[in-house]
């Protein structure tokens with residue numbers, strides 16, 4: 253065999269896999285069509301967060317875009333082909349396809365290895381909306397190449413991409429319409445977070461349409477018109493942010509015996525093994541959690557799975573998620589509307605009761621912690637944490653503590669017991685957790701799904 257492990261795809265998942273196998277002394281080949289770094293570095297997290305930061309700093313559009321290009325280049329330089337080769341990873345640029353369970357082809361050259369890890373990511377999804385394929389729509393693959401600000405932008409899809417980029421473009425002076433088919437923005441998060449973000453967006457001048465499934469699109473370079481039920485939305489440019497689909501096209505998965513699921517995702521077990529012996533998958537292509545840190549975590553598991561026969565690492569650790577709007581929306585585990593165990597309790601704390609938020613005049617937001625009984629111990633010590641939602645200025649930083657609590661399975665009351673520095677934002681977690689072991693500021697944890705619970709807020 254040419255190598256011990258071949259990794260297909262050089263995004264977060266592929267890089268974590270290759271770095272994990274090479275330190276275990278496995279001869280490792282990384283084949284990647286795009287440059288190492290993948291979606292996160294070039295068309296995802298890095299450009300979008302730089303654009304949001306630039307917009308918050310009040311930079312003009314062209315300066316903001318220049319900062320995006322500089323930041324992408326700086327981060328790409330930390331993981332380029334030279335860096336990887338210096339770490340002992342063989343890198344081959346090109347598109348790979350399977351020719352068998354242990355062999356691949358890259359531009360006519362064949363490589364083989366007993367273990368292959370598929371980490372080819374995902375690509376923007378263009379929904380089958382009449383007319384969409386005929387208009388010059390932007391996606392996240394192209395939007396960061398803009399050099400001039402459009403006068404107006406219609407954003408199709410109110411998920412994480414749509415919300416983050418709608419706010420960034422609006423703050424950069426673009427007239428933005430945001431159109432979401434579900435009855436609220438970010439349909440997966442706590443409904444109160446969706447409502448709060450909608451209010452903030454509208455106050456910033458974003459035209460938010462929810463419950464508005466786009467049914468037809470037409471237009472050209474000079475303008476686009478979208479129809480969603482009774483509504484007609486026009487804008488100079490259109491950004492499609494309607495989700496992503498696993499990138500498996502042309503991989504010839506059948507040649508290796510790798511099966512896919514209903515959404516085109518590669519089917520994997522908890523060790524990230526596919527249906528083909530010796531072939532594993534990690535990252536967005538598995539459809540498990542489309543996040544960089546999740547892709548990284550999966551890459552580490554896949555690397556472990558390629559080298560160990562027994563006690564292979566498993567997927568299942570709590571994965572936090574942050575939407576980097578202002579305010580940020582950070583979640584881990586369950587939101588209240590997803591809880592089914594009626595023994596669970598909910599602690600709610602509005603940011604208006606957190607002194608740092610008051611001092612910063614940034615009280616839009618809240619913390620919700622959900623805790624359930626521990627095995628044999630019930631709710632003693634506050635039970636164990638099942639989930640958290642934090643909405644606020646630094647929510648993305650605050651979600652780390654609940655994630656740690658869930659990962660370690662510790663008593664929720666420990667979050668209240670640990671002394672937090674005053675006046676930090678993170679004290680909000682301590683104040684909320686205190687509600688599980690007593691009363692704090694007149695608040696105690698309440699049962700989930702209490703009739704009229706919303707009125708308590």
Ligand SMILES: Cc1cc2nc3c(=O)[nH]c(=O)nc-3n(C[C@H](O)[C@H](O)[C@H](O)COP(=O)(O)OP(=O)(O)OC[C@H]3O[C@@H](n4cnc5c(N)ncnc54)[C@H](O)[C@@H]3O)c2cc1C
Pocket residue numbers: 260261262263264265266283284285286287288289290291292293295296297298300301346347348349371372373374392413499502503534535536537541542543544545546547576
């Ligand atoms: C606008 C935007 C913002 C985002 N913001 C965040 C964020 O703030 N935080 C967060 O956690 N996540 C964010 N994400 C999601 C994050 O970018 C992805 O979850 C992550 O990049 C997935 O990594 P991956 O390694 O699975 O795939 P990718 O990064 O997509 O890497 C796949 C690689 O495989 C290569 N490839 C594909 N097919 C082949 C083939 N046949 N042969 C060889 N190579 C191939 C590709 O060229 C690519 O380099 C964002 C996504 C978008 C679009």
Ligand SMILES: NC(=O)c1ccc[n+]([C@@H]2O[C@H](COP(=O)([O-])OP(=O)(O)OC[C@H]3O[C@@H](n4cnc5c(N)ncnc54)[C@H](O)[C@@H]3O)[C@@H](O)[C@H]2O)c1
Pocket residue numbers: 379381408409410411412413414416431432433434438439464465466467493494495496541542543573574575576
């Ligand atoms: N900060 C972050 O962590 C971050 C940021 C951006 C993206 N991401 C990841 O990237 C992935 C892709 O994000 P996304 O926002 O594109 O996808 P998404 O699936 O989260 O959201 C797409 C939205 O488009 C809506 N939609 C689909 N068809 C529509 C139609 N015809 N009319 C109106 N609305 C329609 C859907 O209802 C959905 O709410 C996500 O899974 C996310 O995990 C993460």
